[in-house]
Amino acid sequence: MSRPEERGRIVVGVDGSPEALEAVRWAAAEAVRRGASLHLITSVEWLDRPAIGLPAPEHSVADKLFELAGKDLDDAASAAKEIAPEVRVNRQTVVGFPVPVLTAESRHAGLLVVGGSGRGRFSSLLAGSVAVGVATHAACPVVVVRGEDHGDSAPVVLGVDGGRSGEATVAFAFEAAAARRVPVIAVHTWGFPPGDARTAPIWGEISDDAERELAESLAGWTEKFPDVAVRRIVSHSVAAHRLVELSQEAQLVVVGSRGHGQLVGLVLGSVSNAVVHRAACPVAVVRPART
Missing domain, CATH: 3.40.50.620 (HUPs)
Incomplete structure (x- = not known):
């Protein structure tokens, strides 16, 4: 059973895509309704493994991916603050594949929010199959943000x-x-x-x-x-x-x-x-x- 502080924590998957930012905005509004905090998380799948006998490059691919991940999280945090400036926002970059990373985070959350599809880094974190994957395995409810905004009075x-x-x-x-x-x-x-x-x-x-x-x-x-x-x-x-x-x-x-x-x-x-x-x-x- 999750602790009260975990039930008041909304985890959001981020990958730099417009769909991810929509998921962040939806989660920010939900955080206001719940009095919850936001935890923005993105994953980096690449680990550098230089070949034996070859010099290491001055700037690795992994460095670039972590740089992009940081920018994605900055953009997501800005989007969240536009919707809910009073909500506490945390950010995290994790090395790993999207489904297990988000599933692990779901064990310490009251809600997990992802986009319906993604076109960000590798089209990975919020791809449709990943949204289904986390909805299948998550330990908490999952909201897949897709479609249109039909208004605050919609049922x-x-x-x-x-x-x-x-x-x-x-x-x-x-x-x-x-x-x-x-x-x-x-x-x-x-x-x-x-x-x-x-x-x-x-x-x-x-x-x-x-x-x-x-x-x-x-x-x-x-x-x-x-x-x-x-x-x-x-x-x-x-x-x-x-x-x-x-x-x-x-x-x-x-x-x-x-x-x-x-x-x-x-x-x-x-x-x-x-x-x-x-x-x-x-x-x-x-x-x-x-x-």
């Missing part, structure tokens, strides 16, 4: 699947909506039942079961957050499609993450993966607590 969309990650996901969504003073749109889909049109007579029963499952998932949260208006949607559709559709008018989509079979915890769920890649607004991926 928080919550994908409800009733799985093991359900309670943590619902809690994150309600807390985010309460901090922003906006509604929650809670979505539960029941997909396409097997068979053909002859199964249509039981669709009503399936829909009723889905309604009950959604109500059970939200039970208690509306009482805990009485000022958060809730709109419930039970839809006969593919979950990822519905969530991406709703993201076009949302300021945040919140989904859970779970793997399958023997790979539980090693892969991002198909719905979360699709939403991270296609949503029109930032996406929060909340993993179940590890026991």
